[in-house]
Amino acid sequence: MKQIPNILTLANLFCGCMAIIFVLYAPETLTELNGVDYSVTNPAPVYWASVFVVLAGVFDLFDGMVARMLKVSSPVGKELDSLADVVSFGVVPGMILFRILRSAYMQQPDIFDVSYVNLAPALLVPCFAAYRLAKFNLDTRQSENFIGMPTPAVGLLVASFPLIMLYDQYNVAHYLGNIWIIYAIIAVLCYLMVAEIPMISMKFKKLKAKENLPRFLVIAIVIVSIPVFKFLAVPIIFASYVILSLVMPPKIEDA
Template sequence: MRQLSNVLTLGNLFCGAIAIIFILHAPQYIAEFNGIEYTITNPEPVYWASALVVIAGVLDFFDGLVARWLGIQSPMGKELDSLADVVSFGVVPGMILFRLLRSAYMQQPDVFDVSYFNLAPALLVPCFAAYRLARFNLDTRQAEFFIGVPTPAVGLLVASFPLIMLFNNFNLAHFLQNIWVLYVIIALLCYLMVAEIPMISLKFKSFNMAQNWPRLLLIVLLLAAIPILHYAAAPFIFVCYVVLSLIVPPGKAA
């Protein structure tokens, strides 16, 4: 039982590794339009990668919960959790954004002039995620609340993008096919992960309503948003999380 939380953490890492394989092996084929050949990527494996990030998020939530319930928290478990998170919620989202940028550039008339330098900004996400996680392990201020947006929130947000594009709720796919929108999203996510902004921790440590109402409000908003917004509920709740963290003093959210 002492290794149960570590097993869940390794399950998180396993999901992240499989998600990377899905993204890397998304099959490509050549299609011809108006006499011009284009390389088309089959998006289905990327959707599976998104689902695996969600599963990794569930495992990441329960590994800490189990460790606290069983009283088996350890420095090794903390380090292992960060190593798993940097893959599942850093590398995988970076690769998803890389694919989305590549797809967006495919819509441009100068698509054949695009180099990997145009797509490289997507890989800043895993870099900033690694920095954020390393700082978290050393920062004693983050025992009761976070400083900067936690990497699982970023990972789950980015994982929703391919699914939003698939179902195209509220025509949001149009925005996710715009290279400048994607660049802005990348810049904002990188900034929010390392910003000196106190963010609400979603860990329930007591039954005190005065302390837990921001967490409960986020849960209610999420449950209300899912049947209305579907996969677009992910960016909606992400924005609510950031805004609520800005307006609620950290002590009340701890």
């Protein structure tokens, strides 16, 4: 029984590895222009990477919950959870942003190849995610709420981008084709992960409405936005979560 949470954590890691495979697998087809062959990435497999990030998020949610229910929390489980998270919600989002950024460059007129130097900023996401998780493991102030954006939230946000681009219900996909918007997203996400900003935890310790008002508001936004905005609801929920954390900051206990 005590290994069940670890099995769920490993399932999270497995999903992260599968997502990496789908990002890497995205095949490239050749197109000819003025007698020169250029490669064009087929983005379809990246959508499956998004699906596996969501599955990783489900396993990440339940491993801690099951560990608390069975009262089998352990230092090994805590470290294993962080190792899985840095893959599923750090490396994978970085690779997805790498692909999106490359596609954005390739859509520009007269550009048929792009330097990896221009794409390298996407890899800052896994670097900052790793630092954020290492910091979280040692920071005793984050037992009740978070300081800085949790990596699963970053992973799920980035995972929504390929799906938003595929099901462009509100004609916003072109914004993800703007390289400067992508660079700005990378910068903001990296900052939020390591910033000393108290963030709301969705753990309900008590049922008092006043203490849980920010959590109830987040849940209400989730319930309302998903049926209306579909995949676009994810960035809306993310932005709302950040705003609520700033406007109604949770109390952080001193170490």
